[in-house]
Each structure stands twice: as structure tokens, then as C-alpha cells.
Amino acid sequence: MNWQSLVDNRQRFFWLLQIAGWIGYALVNYIGSKVFEMRDIYVFVILLNAYAGCLMTVPLRYIYRKIWNASPWVLMIVVFGASYITGTLWAVVQKFNLWEIYRHGYRPEEWFYYLQQGLDSVYIILCWSGLYFGVKYYQLLQSERQKALKATTMAHEAQLKMLRYQLNPHFLFNTLNAISTLILVKxxxxxxxxxxxxxxxxxxxxxxxxxxxxxxxxxxxxxxxxxxxxxxxxxxxxxxxxxxxxxxxxxxxxxxxxxxxxxxxxxxxxxxxxxxxxxxxxxxxxxxxxxxxxxxxxxxxxxxxxxxxxxxxxxxxxxxxxxxxxxxxxxxxxxxxxxxxxxxxxxxxxxxxxxxx
Known part of the structure; x- marks a missing residue:
């Protein structure tokens, strides 16, 4: 299967990017855990967070498809609103995984820690939304190019057929005249x-x-x-x-x-x-x-x-x-x-x- 056929199959292309993207997110976090010398159980937390993010962003795809033809302002409001809600819910899941699995019920006292973790998750979901729209616009652009190319090819073929078939009446006219002459002279x-x-x-x-x-x-x-x-x-x-x-x-x-x-x-x-x-x-x-x-x-x-x-x-x-x-x-x-x-x-x-x- 070549790249173009994969891009044209939108369902398959979405899941390929979705899974690859969240695997990449998990790898980046894993490398970061090695830098800060986290315990091995933290890898399990990373995988749970990436899995949760993968599942929670899937509904966004269907929301964005519903509002695809809406006005720019409606698009912006829905994208920021949906990203904020999804990012906040994902942050809650991440905190639950971190505190209950890795820290066994520990809760930080600083209020800004909660806010910072929530905003980080919202930023990531906003990036996911931006990538989604970027890929969709790329697919639409490729689709329009293919339609234009197909239309050009059809016009090209029609012109060639017209030019080739133009020869037949021209040649046929001359030959029939010759046959007519032969018949006249018996x-x-x-x-x-x-x-x-x-x-x-x-x-x-x-x-x-x-x-x-x-x-x-x-x-x-x-x-x-x-x-x-x-x-x-x-x-x-x-x-x-x-x-x-x-x-x-x-x-x-x-x-x-x-x-x-x-x-x-x-x-x-x-x-x-x-x-x-x-x-x-x-x-x-x-x-x-x-x-x-x-x-x-x-x-x-x-x-x-x-x-x-x-x-x-x-x-x-x-x-x-x-x-x-x-x-x-x-x-x-x-x-x-x-x-x-x-x-x-x-x-x-x-x-x-x-x-x-």
C-alpha cells in the first residue's frame, strides 16, 4: 500500500496517526521519567495516561466533523471549548493515575500545581485539535488536486480523441471520391x-x-x-x-x-x-x-x-x-x-x- 492510498483512506489514516501520536507522547514521557529517575511503576502510569488521552480525543473527531462547515467563530469557540473540557477531564484522569497508583494516595498542598497540570493537558489537546484540522485540510487539498487532475486528464483525452477521429472523415471523403471516380470510368x-x-x-x-x-x-x-x-x-x-x-x-x-x-x-x-x-x-x-x-x-x-x-x-x-x-x-x-x-x-x-x- 502506497502513501497516497493510505492518505485517501481517511478512516485508516486517522487511526494510524492517532495511535502513532499517542505512542510518541508515551515515549517522550518515558524518556523524561528516565531523566528524573522515576521508579519503574511510573511507566505503567505513562501508558495509562496515553491510553486515556487516545480514548478521550476520539469523540473530538466526531464533534469537529459535525461543525466542519460552520462559521470561523463557531469553529473557534467549539474547538477551544471542547479542548478545554477534554483537557480538564484528561488532567483529572492523569492525577488519579499518578496519586493512586504511583504515590499511593498522596495529594499536593499547593493549589497552583492543580492548575498547572490542568493547563498542560489543555495545551496538549489543543495541539491535537490543531493537528486534526491541519491533516483534514491537507486531505481536502489533495482531494481537490486529484479532481482537478482528473478533469484535466479527461479534457486531454477528449481532445486527443477529437483530433484522431477528425482524420477518419477527412481520409474517408478523399477515398470515397476516388472510388466514385473509378466507378464512373467503369x-x-x-x-x-x-x-x-x-x-x-x-x-x-x-x-x-x-x-x-x-x-x-x-x-x-x-x-x-x-x-x-x-x-x-x-x-x-x-x-x-x-x-x-x-x-x-x-x-x-x-x-x-x-x-x-x-x-x-x-x-x-x-x-x-x-x-x-x-x-x-x-x-x-x-x-x-x-x-x-x-x-x-x-x-x-x-x-x-x-x-x-x-x-x-x-x-x-x-x-x-x-x-x-x-x-x-x-x-x-x-x-x-x-x-x-x-x-x-x-x-x-x-x-x-x-x-x-
């Missing part, structure tokens, strides 16, 4: 093949949790499903080169993080080349970071301050938003001109190794 065989591949790809996207990260090897499998759909349209005009290190294949990445980048490369580069084009996909691990690169040999486009000047669609913006949500500032997304032509996208994210099942 390429029914290719249209049927594209529908089958589309079904496989959408099944993968629906079975993948948009919140969880997936191994890059699994992500590449989804990319191949998508590229099979595009190959129905482009046939031999679309070529893909994949260069992924073995270590990079085990890295965890957001699901479908590369698909919109590949889709943009096909739409704005390969589709405009009469002889078709090439898409290069590379990944490696360096300095505990995963480096991803997607490049094409298309006509390219104008880039200003790392941004596409004539950016269209949601692919690039969606990818950036997902990376920002998942990694905050611990990532990079760089657009640059490819050599000798085309566009290149470089991603850098922390390397997280997938756990083998």
Missing part, C-alpha cells in the same frame, strides 16, 4: 479492391484506442493498408521506400500519426507527377529520441518560417496539435525542402520502448 474491379482495402483500414482505426500509443511497427502496418488503397489509384506511379531500424520498430508513437503526412504527400506531390513519384519513410533512434522522416520528390511548395504558405486541409495542423497535446514542448515538427525536389517532414519525439506481451 473500373469496377479496382473500385471493389479499393472498397475491400478501405474496409480493412477502417477496421484497424476503429480497433485502435486513439489515446494509447502503438509500436511503430504496428503503425507501419496501418500505413501499408492505406498505401494499398492508394496503389489501386496510382498503380506503378506510386513507389514507397521504407527504411526503419529494428530499434525504431519497437518505439511507441501516436496511432496514425504519419498517415496524414503520407496523404498530403500523395495528394500534393505524387498526384501532380505524370510519371508518378517516390515517398521515402525513415525512422531511427538517436540519443534516446525517435527520429521520423517522410519525404517526397514532388514539385514542392513554398515554405516560410517553417510553415507551408499555401497550406490546405487539416492533416499538418492536426498532426501538430496531437503532438502538442501528447508531448507538450518535448517534440519537434519541421518542414523543409527535399533534395533535389519535393517536401520533407521531420518528426522528433521521446523514445518509448513498447512492452512485449
Amino acid at each position: 473500373e469496377n474491379k479496382d473500385a471493389n479492391l479499393m472498397v475491400a482495402r478501405l474496409s480493412d483500414f477502417l477496421r484497424y482505426t476503429l480497433n485502435t484506442d486513439p489515446i494509447k500509443k502503438v509500436p511503430l511497427e504496428q503503425e507501419l502496418h496501418a500505413l501499408m493498408l492505406y498505401l494499398e488503397i492508394e496503389r489501386v489509384r496510382f498503380d506503378e506511379r506510386l513507389k514507397v521506400n521504407v527504411d526503419i531500424s529494428e530499434q525504431a520498430k519497437e518505439a511507441l508513437v501516436p496511432s496514425l500519426i504519419l498517415q496524414p503526412i503520407i496523404e498530403n504527400a500523395i495528394k500534393y506531390a505524387i498526384a501532380h507527377l505524370a510519371q508518378g513519384g517516390v515517398i521515402d519513410i525513415k525512422a531511427q533512434v538517436f540519443a534516446n529520441e525517435l527520429l521520423l522522416e517522410v519525404g517526397d520528390n514532388g514539385p514542392g511548395t513554398e515554405i516560410l518560417d517553417g510553415q507551408l504558405v499555401n497550406a490546405q486541409g487539416v492533416g499538418v495542423a492536426n498532426t501538430k496539435d496531437r503532438l502538442k497535446t501528447l508531448y507538450e514542448n518535448n517534440y519537434s515538427f519541421v518542414l523543409s525542402h527535399n533534395t533535389p525536389s519535393g517536401l520533407k517532414v521531420n518528426l522528433r519525439v521521446p523514445f518509448e520502448k513498447a512492452v512485449k506481451k
Whole structure:
């Protein structure tokens, strides 16, 4: 059982502190008895006093819980009043134990001795009350922090789901347009093949949790499903080169993080080349970071301050938003001109190794 779960269990936490606190009180008094060379029977008196204090402070807990939401003045009056009454009663018990067990009926003559012993007990009970309220406020603060963290996490997950699911209609719209075109030109065989591949790809996207990260090897499998759909349209005009290190294949990445980048490369580069084009996909691990690169040999486009000047669609913006949500500032997304032509996208994210099942 960890510390946080113990703090959250208020009943158990109270009894742990209650017993530990009064054991500590007994130890301090025992050490003091050794300093003043008290007889061994005094240890029994100490234990009785600590036991009495432990029992007599328990009702205070229920009193304070009843007035927890009262005004500050009511709280102060009840706390001081209850502490005074409890401390006085505890002082009476302590005197009884001391005089009847340790001193065999002895009574001091000085009146201030009675008053001093009573005030000492009241001070201790006041300290107990202060600690009680301090611990309660700490538990409330932790509870509010957990609620705020849970609310933030839920909002975070909702944003990720929205961004991931935004890709499906976007991609589906483009693919259905392609299927419609194939049907219009009476390429029914290719249209049927594209529908089958589309079904496989959408099944993968629906079975993948948009919140969880997936191994890059699994992500590449989804990319191949998508590229099979595009190959129905482009046939031999679309070529893909994949260069992924073995270590990079085990890295965890957001699901479908590369698909919109590949889709943009096909739409704005390969589709405009009469002889078709090439898409290069590379990944490696360096300095505990995963480096991803997607490049094409298309006509390219104008880039200003790392941004596409004539950016269209949601692919690039969606990818950036997902990376920002998942990694905050611990990532990079760089657009640059490819050599000798085309566009290149470089991603850098922390390397997280997938756990083998």
C-alpha cells in the first residue's frame, strides 16, 4: 500500500496517526521519567495516561466533523471549548493515575500545581485539535488536486480523441471520391479492391484506442493498408521506400500519426507527377529520441518560417496539435525542402520502448 492510498483512506489514516501520536507522547514521557529517575511503576502510569488521552480525543473527531462547515467563530469557540473540557477531564484522569497508583494516595498542598497540570493537558489537546484540522485540510487539498487532475486528464483525452477521429472523415471523403471516380470510368474491379482495402483500414482505426500509443511497427502496418488503397489509384506511379531500424520498430508513437503526412504527400506531390513519384519513410533512434522522416520528390511548395504558405486541409495542423497535446514542448515538427525536389517532414519525439506481451 502506497502513501497516497493510505492518505485517501481517511478512516485508516486517522487511526494510524492517532495511535502513532499517542505512542510518541508515551515515549517522550518515558524518556523524561528516565531523566528524573522515576521508579519503574511510573511507566505503567505513562501508558495509562496515553491510553486515556487516545480514548478521550476520539469523540473530538466526531464533534469537529459535525461543525466542519460552520462559521470561523463557531469553529473557534467549539474547538477551544471542547479542548478545554477534554483537557480538564484528561488532567483529572492523569492525577488519579499518578496519586493512586504511583504515590499511593498522596495529594499536593499547593493549589497552583492543580492548575498547572490542568493547563498542560489543555495545551496538549489543543495541539491535537490543531493537528486534526491541519491533516483534514491537507486531505481536502489533495482531494481537490486529484479532481482537478482528473478533469484535466479527461479534457486531454477528449481532445486527443477529437483530433484522431477528425482524420477518419477527412481520409474517408478523399477515398470515397476516388472510388466514385473509378466507378464512373467503369473500373469496377479496382473500385471493389479499393472498397475491400478501405474496409480493412477502417477496421484497424476503429480497433485502435486513439489515446494509447502503438509500436511503430504496428503503425507501419496501418500505413501499408492505406498505401494499398492508394496503389489501386496510382498503380506503378506510386513507389514507397521504407527504411526503419529494428530499434525504431519497437518505439511507441501516436496511432496514425504519419498517415496524414503520407496523404498530403500523395495528394500534393505524387498526384501532380505524370510519371508518378517516390515517398521515402525513415525512422531511427538517436540519443534516446525517435527520429521520423517522410519525404517526397514532388514539385514542392513554398515554405516560410517553417510553415507551408499555401497550406490546405487539416492533416499538418492536426498532426501538430496531437503532438502538442501528447508531448507538450518535448517534440519537434519541421518542414523543409527535399533534395533535389519535393517536401520533407521531420518528426522528433521521446523514445518509448513498447512492452512485449
